[in-house]
Amino acid sequence: MPGAPAPSKRIVRLRLNGRWREDAIADNALLVDYLRETAGLTGTKVGCDGGECGACTVLVDDVPTPACITLAVRCEGRSIETIESLASGGRLNRLQRAFHEKLGTQCGFCTPGMIMAAEGLLRREPHPGEAEIRQALSGNLCRCTGYVKIIESVRTAADAES
Amino acid sequence: MTSPGMKRRGVPLIDGVEKVTGRARYTADLDHAGALVGRILRSPLSHAEIVRIDVSRARALEGVVAVITGDDCRHPYGVLPVAMNEYPLARDRVRYRGEPIAAVAAVDAATAARALELIELTLHELPAYYTAETARAPDAVLLHENKVGNVERAVHHSFGDIAQGFAAADLVREATIDCAEVNHAQIEPHAALADFDPLTGRLTMQSVSQVGYYLHLMLARCLDMDESRIRVIKPFIGGGFGARVEVLNFEIVTALLARAAQAKVLMELTREECFITHRARPQTTTRIKLGMTRDGRMTACECEAVQRGGAYAGYGIVTILYAGALLHGLYDIPIVKYDGYRVYTNLPPCGAMRGHGAVNVRHAFEVLVDRMARELGLDPFAVRRANLLRAPTRTPNDLMINSYGLGECLDRVERASGWRERIGKLPPGKGLGMACSHYVSGAAKPIHWTGEPHAVVNIKLDWDGGVTALTGAPDIGQGSSTMVALAVAETLELPLDRVRVIAGDSAITPKDNGAYSSRITFMVGNAAIDAARNLRTILIEAAARKLSVAPEFVECHGGMFRVINGTQPPLPFADIVKAALVNEGTITAKGTFTCPPEAQGGKHKGGAVGSTMGFSYAALVVEASIDAATGAVSVDKVWVALDCGYAINPLAVEGQIEGSVWMGLGQALSEETRYLEGLPAHASLLEYRVPTMAESPPIETHIVESIDPLGPFGAKEASEGALAASMPALIAAIANALGVDIDRLPVTPDRVVEALVERRRRTRLDSLRKAAS
Numbered sequence: 001m002p003g004a005p006a007p008s009k010r011i012v013r014l015r016l017n018g019r020w021r022e023d024a025i026a027d028n029a030l031l032v033d034y035l036r037e038t039a040g041l042t043g044t045k046v047g048c049d050g051g052e053c054g055a056c057t058v059l060v061d062d063v064p065t066p067a068c069i070t071l072a073v074r075c076e077g078r079s080i081e082t083i084e085s086l087a088s089g090g091r092l093n094r095l096q097r098a099f100h101e102k103l104g105t106q107c108g109f110c111t112p113g114m115i116m117a118a119e120g121l122l123r124r125e126p127h128p129g130e131a132e133i134r135q136a137l138s139g140n141l142c143r144c145t146g147y148v149k150i151i152e153s154v155r156t157a158a159d160a161e162s
Numbered sequence: 163m164t165s166p167g168m169k170r171r172g173v174p175l176i177d178g179v180e181k182v183t184g185r186a187r188y189t190a191d192l193d194h195a196g197a198l199v200g201r202i203l204r205s206p207l208s209h210a211e212i213v214r215i216d217v218s219r220a221r222a223l224e225g226v227v228a229v230i231t232g233d234d235c236r237h238p239y240g241v242l243p244v245a246m247n248e249y250p251l252a253r254d255r256v257r258y259r260g261e262p263i264a265a266v267a268a269v270d271a272a273t274a275a276r277a278l279e280l281i282e283l284t285l286h287e288l289p290a291y292y293t294a295e296t297a298r299a300p301d302a303v304l305l306h307e308n309k310v311g312n313v314e315r316a317v318h319h320s321f322g323d324i325a326q327g328f329a330a331a332d333l334v335r336e337a338t339i340d341c342a343e344v345n346h347a348q349i350e351p352h353a354a355l356a357d358f359d360p361l362t363g364r365l366t367m368q369s370v371s372q373v374g375y376y377l378h379l380m381l382a383r384c385l386d387m388d389e390s391r392i393r394v395i396k397p398f399i400g401g402g403f404g405a406r407v408e409v410l411n412f413e414i415v416t417a418l419l420a421r422a423a424q425a426k427v428l429m430e431l432t433r434e435e436c437f438i439t440h441r442a443r444p445q446t447t448t449r450i451k452l453g454m455t456r457d458g459r460m461t462a463c464e465c466e467a468v469q470r471g472g473a474y475a476g477y478g479i480v481t482i483l484y485a486g487a488l489l490h491g492l493y494d495i496p497i498v499k500y501d502g503y504r505v506y507t508n509l510p511p512c513g514a515m516r517g518h519g520a521v522n523v524r525h526a527f528e529v530l531v532d533r534m535a536r537e538l539g540l541d542p543f544a545v546r547r548a549n550l551l552r553a554p555t556r557t558p559n560d561l562m563i564n565s566y567g568l569g570e571c572l573d574r575v576e577r578a579s580g581w582r583e584r585i586g587k588l589p590p591g592k593g594l595g596m597a598c599s600h601y602v603s604g605a606a607k608p609i610h611w612t613g614e615p616h617a618v619v620n621i622k623l624d625w626d627g628g629v630t631a632l633t634g635a636p637d638i639g640q641g642s643s644t645m646v647a648l649a650v651a652e653t654l655e656l657p658l659d660r661v662r663v664i665a666g667d668s669a670i671t672p673k674d675n676g677a678y679s680s681r682i683t684f685m686v687g688n689a690a691i692d693a694a695r696n697l698r699t700i701l702i703e704a705a706a707r708k709l710s711v712a713p714e715f716v717e718c719h720g721g722m723f724r725v726i727n728g729t730q731p732p733l734p735f736a737d738i739v740k741a742a743l744v745n746e747g748t749i750t751a752k753g754t755f756t757c758p759p760e761a762q763g764g765k766h767k768g769g770a771v772g773s774t775m776g777f778s779y780a781a782l783v784v785e786a787s788i789d790a791a792t793g794a795v796s797v798d799k800v801w802v803a804l805d806c807g808y809a810i811n812p813l814a815v816e817g818q819i820e821g822s823v824w825m826g827l828g829q830a831l832s833e834e835t836r837y838l839e840g841l842p843a844h845a846s847l848l849e850y851r852v853p854t855m856a857e858s859p860p861i862e863t864h865i866v867e868s869i870d871p872l873g874p875f876g877a878k879e880a881s882e883g884a885l886a887a888s889m890p891a892l893i894a895a896i897a898n899a900l901g902v903d904i905d906r907l908p909v910t911p912d913r914v915v916e917a918l919v920e921r922r923r924r925t926r927l928d929s930l931r932k933a934a935s
Contacts, residue, residue, distance in 0.1 A: 047847075083183065106639040140855070146824025
């Protein structure tokens, strides 16, 4: 890199959306940049300057994590799941289906992070009450919906047979 | 107006699957392999002459491909043809802290950042003004030489004899209400991808714009390029709310960089830069005076609004005109006087934001109505009902009103909230408040007056039987493409999934005036219906040929064509498409919509602003809890009813109402931009306090359908009308709970506590005075 000393890189092995892979990753690379630029998974969004909005939420070993303040090299040996992994077998996952049908998404920019945060919640607590949903997703900002239909979407998904 | 096929609960967005799977590509997600990284150098001072910019060291840095300054673009730009006073990169002078001065395109972000550090800047500092008051002082330096007193526009509108109006009142009261500046804070940060091909001399621009056509125009102007050599494409857009209605400096800068570098350049602004780019709702001080009879009839309204507009014109003239024009049209007020002042200050320029111009003045108005109702011992619902309009009518400032559902909105929320049973009977610390608001369904006179229709939609039908609607109307999350698909499918009586919508590509789709002033449903919806009807005529003629009858004997229902009262079996859509293509080939049907002259407002100066085909109307009740010890306010529940004429997609209408109400509550409760000597102190989503899910109330939505005679299926707008009511309804709820009047937004805890302390002080003084006398 011209103009600045290049950071050192190391080979990192991690499981991305169910597949193990190895990449040379710079020590200072953020997980979100690794996902978007190296792995080409642009479903994970950047909405702020670091840890403010939740748009970059992915699951790291089932735990919702803001990828924009997570170093990629810290994910060695871990399982990372992004929005791209949820639909399978030609079917939307129950949260995706509910967000689509109940209009839990408008502009859609916060949606991948919101759905991943909700997915983390439902794995931990399959039948959350409204207060739990509000608490669990309070780190994910949405500017379109007023959250009304997002909460409805999460409740619908929780009630659905997965 | 029949629409039997529409599911009355509404349909999911036609692009919803892309959004929930992460497949939707927003500007930053586009293929930018090989693209250079663009970065902007911003002014460190609020007001200064540019003495010297030396970019030689930056240019010499390895990996830097282009460096540009104000010298690279000598054309001012702006959204209003009469007020283009801004350059994409400052020339000679900077007028706010953070204004773009220079830009670089480099091989990577680190190099671009390093190059910005190497640009040498010599500035001569000038006095800076951060309030409308200081900027208007007689000895203030002028931000723009031709604007005396730093007033961009003063508006003086008077309809009727104001003195007579107040003389007819039993009660005349006045209030001065301050609303802080707020920001759109759409979750997608600004970004642009410009690709200049030196071999063909063509520019392809992909950006977050809500109005691709304005962007196209300004790119041609600023780059001195022929319009036909530019293509503007709309990717998925992560919200707008008005932030992207004007062409933004970074968009032109990205294109200038791409041409200078003869390459593709990706510019991604940080969240802080998005706040600096701003163009949102200005800080507004509103002095409002109302006359009311004992039974709550409004006799006259006098209003003065001062908007702290920031450093450049932008939409400012329209904003200050809207503030006055939309004093009309909600209630029957015979006499209205308005004085508005849009003031230049050394802060990021303000612009259009959801409820453009109308929101802060409506807030002040409704707050005063509530206070006067209390003073007269009247129920706030009764006061509104005493002042209802009767459609069709025209307002004193000559706005056309053909449908008016406010009365039903009032009934619905009064009933749903249990107002009559509960008002005055809530436990301590809890209060109920209500208010109303309205908004235009599109500006009836476009900003760029060209004589063209206000909207055009094309429909392409080919051998595959797929119906493709082509529209320039950008879907920015509000669901406009779904609305177009529904309008076409309903008119042709086809299943929704046979219709595909392509939106926002200047090489393919018709020009559109874009996503602003809630114009798309009314105007583009009508154009889509017109196009579908024209296509239907073509298909009926083809069916008539095939059935060997005259076209007037053919009917089409559910995609099947048959002879009226005939015995022949009906012909399916696919057969008729094939018949229609014989000797013709691909069919293109066009539809247009034009607002008639009587919709375009009064003849007085500025009379076009506020004019519309129809207003949406909203009534809203807020229930709030206030902690008198800490001043913390929380909203427990909102009931809202909106008259959107007819809900083409009820699901999307609900979503728009909920979002707008919530955005108003954010402005009421916590949102506020703050500057320290021009430096934004709010420029992150932590410091700029958008309500989170944990502190957002349930919102119960009621749709009222007044069926506008000119709207598509009777529809009007649904996205903006309810916003303004949520702020004064909350203030009324606080007054109901604590008996204090709050004059400033947002109602942060310290302001609530201050109001309580002030009331205690006044009560004490009153009792001392009484004791003394």
